[in-house]
Amino acid sequence: MHIRRLAIATTMGLAVFASVAMPASSFAQASGAMNPQLQQRIAALKQSAATNQQKLRRYQWTEVQQLTLKGETKPQQEFMCQYGPDGQVQKFPMGEQQQTSGGRLKQRIAEKKKAEMKDYLSDVKSLLAEYLPPNPEKIQQASQSGNVALSKEPAAGLVVLTFTTYAQPGDQMAVSFDPTAKKIVTINVNTYMGEAKDKVSLNVSFSTLPDGTNYAEKTVLDLPAKQMVITTLNTNYHLFGQPGM
Numbered sequence: 001m002h003i004r005r006l007a008i009a010t011t012m013g014l015a016v017f018a019s020v021a022m023p024a025s026s027f028a029q030a031s032g033a034m035n036p037q038l039q040q041r042i043a044a045l046k047q048s049a050a051t052n053q054q055k056l057r058r059y060q061w062t063e064v065q066q067l068t069l070k071g072e073t074k075p076q077q078e079f080m081c082q083y084g085p086d087g088q089v090q091k092f093p094m095g096e097q098q099q100t101s102g103g104r105l106k107q108r109i110a111e112k113k114k115a116e117m118k119d120y121l122s123d124v125k126s127l128l129a130e131y132l133p134p135n136p137e138k139i140q141q142a143s144q145s146g147n148v149a150l151s152k153e154p155a156a157g158l159v160v161l162t163f164t165t166y167a168q169p170g171d172q173m174a175v176s177f178d179p180t181a182k183k184i185v186t187i188n189v190n191t192y193m194g195e196a197k198d199k200v201s202l203n204v205s206f207s208t209l210p211d212g213t214n215y216a217e218k219t220v221l222d223l224p225a226k227q228m229v230i231t232t233l234n235t236n237y238h239l240f241g242q243p244g245m
Contacts, residue, residue, distance in 0.1 A: 038150045041159055042143050045175060046136040048182045048214075053133050055213040057083040062236040063091065070227040082240070117226075123193065124223065128202060130167035131189045132216070134175065142166050158185055167191065183214045198225045209237055 060082045067074040079091040130138070142148045142163045151160045153176065162174045171191040178185055189202040200223060207217035215237060221230040 035150065038148065038161075039143070041150060041161060041177065041179065042139060042148065044179060044182055045134065045161060045177055045184070046139050048177075048184065049134040049139075050136050052183075052214045055211075056215060057087070058239055059083075059209075059213070059215075059237050060240060061215075061234050061238070062094070064233045064235065066231045066233075068229045068231075081234075120226065124200060124221070127167075127191065127193060127200065128189070128221075131173055131191070131202070132187065132204065134173075134184070134187070138166060139163070156185075170196065181208075183208065193225075199223075213237075 060080060063079045063081050064076055065079070066076045078094040080094055081089055081091050084090045139148075142165070145165070147164045147166065149162045149164075151162070152158070153160060156176075157178065157180065158176050159179055160174055160176050162172065164170070164172050166173050168191065172189070173191075174188045175184060176186040177183070184206050186206065187202070187204040189200070189204075191200050192198050193200055200221070202222075203220045204216050205218045206214050208214055215234060217234055219230075219232045221232075223229070
């Protein structure tokens with residue numbers, strides 16, 4: 001599946017999606033040229049995302065993945081993760097891998113379904129790579145197009161930057177940002193695979209390592225068209241060449 005081609009062909013927006021609730025103190029949507037405070041927050045977010053991504057590339061960590069398919073919880077999987085020379089995350093399975101059981105026919109059917117699901121999830125991964133980590137260039141493009149709104153969460157001391165039509169028409173990405181610590185706190189993405197009815201939502205909660213590096217501690221990926229939810233926990237971060245905790 002060619003995600004970009006499908007995205008261009010799709011003109012339906014996310015009106016069918018539940019929109020992200022905006023606090024009462026929300027600023028009116030405006031381009032960066034019209035709202036200096038918005039421009040300032042966008043600049044801080046871009047700098048934070050770029051700097052933090054460089055720091056993360058020094059680390060290895062453990063990813064624990066839990067799949068729920070059609071209401072059934074599957075055995076969790078663990079991976080050792082690190083960034084490769086191309087800047088992409090490399091994953092290496094840890095522990096025993098689940099084997100397909102049953103007769104040959106049952107195994108062939110199961111393997112076919114597994115391959116189809118793997119292809120679908122590969123397309124989902126390619127789509128979500130457009131959002132995570134936040135891309136400074138796309139952030140700037142959204143700002144220049146007026147496709148970003150600024151709101152506040154005063155009780156938490158956070159600002160929320162909500163981008164629309166960020167990676168494809170009608171999508172939405174809301175970034176909760178701590179302007180004092182200059183760190184991302186949460187990211188919520190509502191997008192779709194080719195057609196608006198094939199919804200994809202991703203909720204990411206961030207945490208901070210002792211040296212100040214920010215990382216995605218927990219992600220929840222919801223794929224309702226496949227009745228699938230994938231929850232991922234990232235733990236045990238350690239620098240290359242040093243043992244994990």
